[in-house]
Amino acid sequence: xxxxxxxxxxxxxxxxxxxxxxxxxxxxxxxxxxxxxxxxxxxxxxxxxxxxxxxxxxxxxxxxxxxxxxxxxxxxxxxxxxxxxxxxxxxxxxxxxxxxxxxxxxxxxxxxxxxxxxxxxxxxxxxxxxxxxxxxxxxxxxxxxxxxxxxxxxxxxxxxxxxxxxxxxxxxxxxxxxxxxxxxxxxxxxxxxxxxxxxxxxxxxxxxxxxxxxxxxxxxxxxxxxxxxxxxxxxxxxxxxxxxxxxxxxxxxxxxxxxxxxxxxxxxxxxxxxxxxxxxxxxxxxxxxxxxxxxxxxxxxxxxxxxxxxxxxxxxxxxxxxxxxxxxxxxxxxxxxxxxxxxxxxxxx
Amino acid sequence: xxxxxxxxxxxxxxxxxxxxxxxxxxxxxxxxxxxxxxxxxxxxxxxxxxxxxxxxxxxxxxxxxxxxxxxxxxxxxxxxxxxxxxxxxxxxxxxxxxxxxxxxxxxxxxxxxxxxxxxxxxxxxxxxxxxxxxxxxxxxxxxxxxxxxxxxxxxxxxxxxxxxxxxxxxxxxxxxxxxxxxxxxxxxxxxxxxxxxxxxxxxxxxxxxxxxxxxxxxxxxxxxxxxxxxxxxxxxxxxxxxxxxxxxxxxxxxxxxxxxxxxxxxxxxxxxxxxxxxxxxxxxxxxxxxxxxxxxxxxxxxxxxxxxxxxxxx
Numbered sequence: 001x002x003x004x005x006x007x008x009x010x011x012x013x014x015x016x017x018x019x020x021x022x023x024x025x026x027x028x029x030x031x032x033x034x035x036x037x038x039x040x041x042x043x044x045x046x047x048x049x050x051x052x053x054x055x056x057x058x059x060x061x062x063x064x065x066x067x068x069x070x071x072x073x074x075x076x077x078x079x080x081x082x083x084x085x086x087x088x089x090x091x092x093x094x095x096x097x098x099x100x101x102x103x104x105x106x107x108x109x110x111x112x113x114x115x116x117x118x119x120x121x122x123x124x125x126x127x128x129x130x131x132x133x134x135x136x137x138x139x140x141x142x143x144x145x146x147x148x149x150x151x152x153x154x155x156x157x158x159x160x161x162x163x164x165x166x167x168x169x170x171x172x173x174x175x176x177x178x179x180x181x182x183x184x185x186x187x188x189x190x191x192x193x194x195x196x197x198x199x200x201x202x203x204x205x206x207x208x209x210x211x212x213x214x215x216x217x218x219x220x221x222x223x224x225x226x227x228x229x230x231x232x233x234x235x236x237x238x239x240x241x242x243x244x245x246x247x248x249x250x251x252x253x254x255x256x257x258x259x260x261x262x263x264x265x266x267x268x269x270x271x272x273x274x275x276x277x278x279x280x281x282x283x284x285x286x287x288x289x290x291x292x293x294x295x296x297x298x299x300x301x302x303x304x305x306x307x308x309x310x311x312x313x314x315x316x317x318x319x320x321x322x323x324x325x326x327x328x329x330x331x332x333x334x335x336x337x338x339x340x341x342x343x344x345x346x347x348x349x
Numbered sequence: 350x351x352x353x354x355x356x357x358x359x360x361x362x363x364x365x366x367x368x369x370x371x372x373x374x375x376x377x378x379x380x381x382x383x384x385x386x387x388x389x390x391x392x393x394x395x396x397x398x399x400x401x402x403x404x405x406x407x408x409x410x411x412x413x414x415x416x417x418x419x420x421x422x423x424x425x426x427x428x429x430x431x432x433x434x435x436x437x438x439x440x441x442x443x444x445x446x447x448x449x450x451x452x453x454x455x456x457x458x459x460x461x462x463x464x465x466x467x468x469x470x471x472x473x474x475x476x477x478x479x480x481x482x483x484x485x486x487x488x489x490x491x492x493x494x495x496x497x498x499x500x501x502x503x504x505x506x507x508x509x510x511x512x513x514x515x516x517x518x519x520x521x522x523x524x525x526x527x528x529x530x531x532x533x534x535x536x537x538x539x540x541x542x543x544x545x546x547x548x549x550x551x552x553x554x555x556x557x558x559x560x561x562x563x564x565x566x567x568x569x570x571x572x573x574x575x576x577x578x579x580x581x582x583x584x585x586x587x588x589x590x591x592x593x594x595x596x597x598x599x600x601x602x603x604x605x606x607x608x609x610x611x612x613x614x615x616x617x618x619x620x621x622x623x624x625x626x627x628x629x630x631x632x633x634x635x636x637x638x639x640x641x642x643x644x645x646x647x648x649x650x651x652x653x654x655x656x657x658x659x660x661x662x663x
Contacts, residue, residue: 003439003659032457036464084444143645146391146444147586148638154580155634162627284448321463326456333449334431337441 021336050313059195068301070259071283087149089280090156095123095257103182127257198266363495370607375561376585386550391447394582395454397562404563425559433551440657472572514596530651587637
C-alpha cells in the first residue's frame with residue numbers, strides 16, 4: 001500500500017474534506033460523551049440548540065465568532081506563506097492592552113469615530129510589531145519562529161498581568177486584576193438590540209473579504225502564495241522573499257491584534273487575564289479547517305463558535321464537562337490534516 | 350546586593366536546581382530523540398500535560414508512584430505513536446500535527462480530569478516521591494543537602510541522559526537513529542527501514558516527555574491543576590537547539606536553565622516587590638529565546654529534520 005499523488009483535485013473533494021473531517025471528529029468525540037454517561041446524539045442536539053435556540057443564543061454565537069474569524073485569518077494568511085505564526089494569542093493580548101490604554105486616555109479629545117479608528121489601528125500595530133521580531137529572527141538568523149512565537153505568548157501574558165496589576169490597574173476594581181476601562185466614545189456600536197453582538201463582526205467579515213481580494217487579485221497575494229509553495233522557485237521567479245515574509249507577518253500580526261482590540265472595544269471594555277479563552281490557538285484550527293481560504297475562515301469560525309457556545313449549555317443540561325468543546329475542535333484539526341492529505345494523494349495497492 | 354550573591358551559597362538553591370531541571374531533562378531528552386531521527390515533536394507541551402495528569406491520577410487511584418510514572422510513559426507513548434503515524438508514513442506537516450497533538454492531548458487531559466473529579470475546589474493531593482537517602486553522601490555537609498537529597502526520578506533523568514548519549518554515539522541502534530535524521534535514503538540503502546526507526550524514536554521520546562510531566566505532579570508538587578506545565582514543553586524544544594542536538598549538552602542546558610529559574614525565585618524574596626514579580630517569571634521564557642538566538646548559527650541541525658520520507662520520492 002502506498003500514497004500516490006493525484007493529478008489534480010476537484011472542487012467537490014476540497015469541500016468534502018472539512019465535512020468528512022468534522023464528521024469523524026464528532027464521531028470520535030461521541031465516544032467520549034458516551035463515557036461521560038450522556039447520549040452523544042442528545043448532546044449534539046443540545047449543543048445546536050444552545051448555539052441557535054434563541055435570539056440571545058444566536059447573538060452570543062456570533063459574538064464568539066468575531067475574534068475567531070480574525071485569529072483564524074491571522075493564521076491562514078501566515079500559514080499560506082509557510083510562516084508558522086503560533087503567537088496569535090500573544091498578539092491578541094498586545095492589541096487588547098494597547099486598545100485599553102489608548103481607549104482610556106484618548107477621552108473626548110477626538111470625535112468618536114476617529115477615536116475608534118485610532119484605537120483599533122494601534123491594536124493592529126501592536127500585534128504586527130510583536131510578530132515582526134520573530135520573523136526578523138527567522139530571516140536574519142534562521143531561528144524557528146514556531147518556538148519564538150509560542151514562547152512570546154507566555155511573555156506577553158506575564159506583561160499583561162504586570163500592567164493590569166500595576167500601571168494600568170483599575171483602582172475601582174477592588175484588588176481584582178483588571179485594567180482601566182475604555183471611555184464610552186471608543187465603544188463599538190451594537191448591531192442587535194439587547195444583545196452583546198457588536199459591529200466587530202462586520203469588521204471581521206470585511207477583513208476576510210479584503211484578504212480574499214488581496215490574495216486572489218493582487219501581485220502581492222500571488223507572491224505570498226508562491227513563497228509558501230516553493231521558496232526557491234519563487235525566489236528564482238523574482239519574488240523578494242524577505243519583504244514578502246515581512247509583509248505577511250505585518251498582516252497576520254495586525255489581524256490578531258485587531259481581534260484583541262475589538263474584544264476590548266466591542267465586548268469587555270477592559271482587559272483581564274481571561275479576555276481570550278485561547279482564541280489565538282483556536283484560530284489555527286479555524287484556519288486549517290478552512291483550508292486556509294479567507295472566506296472559508298468565516299464559516300469555520302462560526303463552526304468553532306457553535307461548538308464552544310453550544311458545549312457550555314450542553315454541559316449545564318447533561319453534565320458532560322464543557323472541555324469536550326476543546327476536544328472536538330482539536331480532533332477536527334487532526335482529522336482535517338488527514339483528509340487534506342487525501343485531496344492531493346490517493347491510496348494505491 | 351550582597352544578599353543577591355549570598356543566594357548562590359545556599360544549599361537549598363542547588364537542591365532546587367536539580368528538582369526544577371528534572372522535568373526539563375526528561376522533556377528535552379524526549380524531544381532530542383525525536384529530532385535526531387528527523388521528526389519535530391511539538392506535541393510535547395500536551396504530552397507533558399497528559400503525563401502530569403495520568404501519573405497523578407494513577408497514584409490517586411491507589412497505585413504506587415512508580416506505576417504512576419509507568420502509566421504516564423505508556424500514555425505518552427500512545428500519543429507519540431499518533432504523532433508518528435501522522436507525520437512519518439503519512440508525511441503530514443510536523444508543525445501543525447504537533448500543535449494538533451498538543452491541543453488534543455491537553456484538552457483530553459482536562460476533560461478526563463473533570464470527568465473523574467467533577468467538583469474539586471481545592472485539588473486533592475497524593476503522597477509524592479520523597480528525597481532518597483543515600484548512605485554517606487546524603488549526610489555530607491552542604492553537598493549532601495545540595496546534590497544528594499533528590500527524589501529517585503531525578504537520578505533516573507540524569508542516568509537516562511547519559512544512557513541516551515552513549516546509545517546515540519556508540520551503538521548500531523544510535524547510528525541508525527542519527528542516520529535517519531540525516532539521510533533516510535542512506536538508511537534504506539543499508540537495508541533498514543527509516544519509517545519504523547522514526548516511529549520508534551518518536552514513541553520513545555514521547556514516553557520520556559510524559560514522564561517529565563508526571564514528575565511535576567508526583568515529585569515537585571503533589572496535585573494536578575490545569576496549565577501547570579506552563580510552557581515547559583516549548584522551553585524544552587528551545588533547549589534541544591541550545592544543546593545542538595547532543596544529550597550531554599542537553600543535560601547541561603537544562604541545569605543551567607534551572608539555575609536561572611531557581612535563582613530568580615529566590616531573588617524575588619530579596620528585592621521584595623521593588624520589581625514586579627512578573628518580570629522574574631519572564632526570565633525563563635526570555636532566556637530560551639536568547640538561547641535560540643545565540644545557538645542558532647552554530648547549531649548542527651539534523652539534515653532531514655522535518656523532511657518527510659517517502660520511498661522512491663526525493
